[in-house]
Amino acid sequence: MLTQAPKGTQDLLPQGSYRVQAVEAIMRQVCDLYGYREVRTPVFEHTELFQRSVGDTTDVVQKEMYTFTDKGDRSITLKPEGTAGVARAFLEGKLYQEPLPCKMYYVSTPCFRYEKPQAGRLRQFHQHGIEVFGAKDASVDAEVIALAMDVLHRAGVKNLHLGINSIGCPLCRAAYHEALQAFLAPKLPGLCENCRDRFGRNPLRILDCKEEACQKAIQGAPGILDHLCADCAGHFDALQGYLAALGIDYEVDSRIVRGLDYYTKTVFELIAKLPTGDLTVCGGGRYDGLIGELGGPPTCGIGFGMGVERLLMVQELERAAPPAPRLYDAFVCTLGRDARLKGLSLVADLRKAGLSADLDHAARSLKAQFKYADKIGAPYVVVLAGDELAKGAAKLRDMAGSSEEEVPFEHLIPTLKERLGRD
């Protein structure tokens, strides 16, 4: 127990952290280009926030939340997704008083869901995401989709499939619910317990149920696209026009309903097509009713959540992961006390000059220091020892070429910079 992380969690070890940092840097860079600014919200929120927003007939709220009572007798939940907290922050920070649209992003925000752990499904995972408040036109739906695809493409994901759908607004959904209930009524006894409950309260959710019996029951069910009101149909048409203008390929897939209740109109998924099968890396949609539902002034919104661990999986499977950066530009090897003192100040000077460097801290012999420098892949080794040291010089060893030359101290940093191709 002591040496085992809880089920469904993962450590990010130093050997692999550069990969996460790389996809975080891409996310920041792209968001910057699109005019989004970072937002950070707490890891936990009042449970009611998720019940009201994600919805209490969803799998996430019914089965997957990490909820506990704190010492002050409040019901607290570790966030299962990013949107609800950001919507709450938008309201609490009165961001609706600022010029709209308000465009925000978050990077590697931890999310918690009590799920059955398997490849790409964890209990603590991380999401990159964006949220836009106060933009009604479908052009922003296209922008949100384009931004997600931009991030994934820059991360090296090649075979990306975009599926879009519209799940309408409360107006057209009422008519659709009726049609769906009429279709499902004869199959009701065969549905799972949750779906029998959803049938009256939120039949759309049944389309998202993972139970095999329910999946079977919904085959041939009426499609929501045939029930959209004029406003929602117009919005969906406009989105398709914008996507075409951006040259983004997509497929209209009426089976996409998304697992969170706050969605209205546009919903979408980005699926990586891999030799091993499909992997959904990103999902999102519009949530025009959310801010109103939380008690704020009616404000439309749209966003996405992107699974960071899934993105890393895709990179690996597509062999698109960047190479590990080297730990040091130069490693300083020393022999004797004088050399060590000089070495310490040299390392400080190298770092000041923007070169990553270190010296031995493990009291190793000179030979063992070379071995270590080789093992960690330092391209250059600076040797401080014997006659050269007395002369005010060092030996500079090029580890790849195995060549060595004597360099006076004052020329060491410019020489190293030149060799490393730095300014």
Ligand code: ATP
């Ligand atoms: P799925 O259908 O795979 O359960 P979801 O619809 O529950 O996904 P969202 O709530 O839309 O997922 O979350 C957005 C993204 O977060 C997903 O596309 C996925 O990449 C990632 N994600 C969701 N749940 C997990 C999890 N348990 N472990 C790792 N990543 C996850």
Ligand code: MG
């Ligand atoms: Mg899920």
